[in-house]
Amino acid sequence: MVIFSKHIIHSALYLALALLCVATYFILLKAEYLAVVQIMVYIGAVVVMILFALMLTRTHVGEVTNISNKQVWIAGAISILLCWALVIIIYMARSGFTWISSDKIPVLSVKDLGSILFSKYVLPFEIISLLILGALIGSVVLAMKEKDDSKDKKEGK
Amino acid sequence: MSIALFKILIANYDIKLWYFLVISAILFCIGIFGVLTRRNLVQILMSIELILNAAMINFVAFSAYQKPESQLGTIFTIFIIIVAACEVGIGLAIILSIYRGKSTTDISKINILKW
Numbered sequence: 001m002v003i004f005s006k007h008i009i010h011s012a013l014y015l016a017l018a019l020l021c022v023a024t025y026f027i028l029l030k031a032e033y034l035a036v037v038q039i040m041v042y043i044g045a046v047v048v049m050i051l052f053a054l055m056l057t058r059t060h061v062g063e064v065t066n067i068s069n070k071q072v073w074i075a076g077a078i079s080i081l082l083c084w085a086l087v088i089i090i091y092m093a094r095s096g097f098t099w100i101s102s103d104k105i106p107v108l109s110v111k112d113l114g115s116i117l118f119s120k121y122v123l124p125f126e127i128i129s130l131l132i133l134g135a136l137i138g139s140v141v142l143a144m145k146e147k148d149d150s151k152d153k154k155e156g157k
Numbered sequence: 158m159s160i161a162l163f164k165i166l167i168a169n170y171d172i173k174l175w176y177f178l179v180i181s182a183i184l185f186c187i188g189i190f191g192v193l194t195r196r197n198l199v200q201i202l203m204s205i206e207l208i209l210n211a212a213m214i215n216f217v218a219f220s221a222y223q224k225p226e227s228q229l230g231t232i233f234t235i236f237i238i239i240v241a242a243c244e245v246g247i248g249l250a251i252i253l254s255i256y257r258g259k260s261t262t263d264i265s266k267i268n269i270l271k272w
Contacts, residue, residue: 008197015203018184022210025177029221031231041238046206046245053199053249057256075193083186087179094175113228121232128239135243142250 008054016047033110177218185211196263198252202245209241 019042026035117125184207191204213234220230259267 008200011200011203015206018207019210022184022214025180025214026217029177029217031217031221031234034217034231034234037235037238041242042206046242049245049249050199050203053252056253057199072194075190078193079186079190082189083183086182086186090175090178090182094173113231116228117232117235124236128236132239132243135247139246139250142247143253 009051012047012050012054015050016043019043019047030107032107033113174218174222177214181211181214181218184208184214198255198264198267199249201264202248202252205248206241206245209237213237 019038023035023038023042026032026038188204188207188211191207192201195201195204216230216233216237218230220228220233255267259269
């Protein structure tokens with residue numbers, strides 16, 4: 001639905017639905033913290049950011065955008081073949097995957113997660129926070145550059 | 158009531174690992190198809206989000222079924238979520254700056270790197 005809907009706003013809303021479904025899979029896997037983070041970060045932030053970008057690039061909002069006809073058959077064949085091959089491989093290898101049964105998965109507590117994250121994985125955590133700081137500054141700079149130019153032009157006039 | 162029904166449903170069916178892997182493979186291929194076919198930059202970003210979500214399901218599923226006490230999959234997935242949020246922010250900023258220059262988000266019309 002994310003891919004096939006013709007209006008791009010519908011596509012963004014279907015993306016929110018698909019991310020909600022991924023959050024339900026996390027609940028099935030007994031990772032409640034991840035489900036909450038998924039709902040907050042993806043549906044709360046990412047989808048809203050995508051909708052904002054759609055609003056700012058607003059010539060295409062009302063417009064119906066079709067899938068291009070040149071590549072669609074090749075791409076469809078490639079993706080269907082890939083999907084088929086992956087499913088076949090997973091189905092053939094499924095006997096190797098039975099480590100524990102699903103009702104024996106323990107519920108992961110947020111306290112343990114926090115203590116692991118800040119003891120064993122503290123260096124990746126700091127690196128990832130540096131990365132998100134860089135991404136924040138970079139996106140602000142990228143989005144503001146033209147605006148500063150136009151402001152300079154207005155002041156020049 | 159519905160939660161009790163859900164618990165009964167969960168208790169009666171043993172959810173295998175490869176169910177999650179099949180779901181993830183299908184989601185990944187839908188994302189690949191979207192990246193290959195859509196012409197709008199924002200929709201390509203959405204498809205990349207689908208691919209990242211497939212990878213996240215795989216991480217959490219393998220971690221939960223193999224070594225649930227290590228919580229490695231959860232930590233990896235938190236990092237993936239952060240990187241995906243960074244990627245969407247940067248990507249949308251780039252799309253905005255391209256849109257200001259070219260006033261389009263159609264990738265077949267953005268050919269300024271072509272020679």
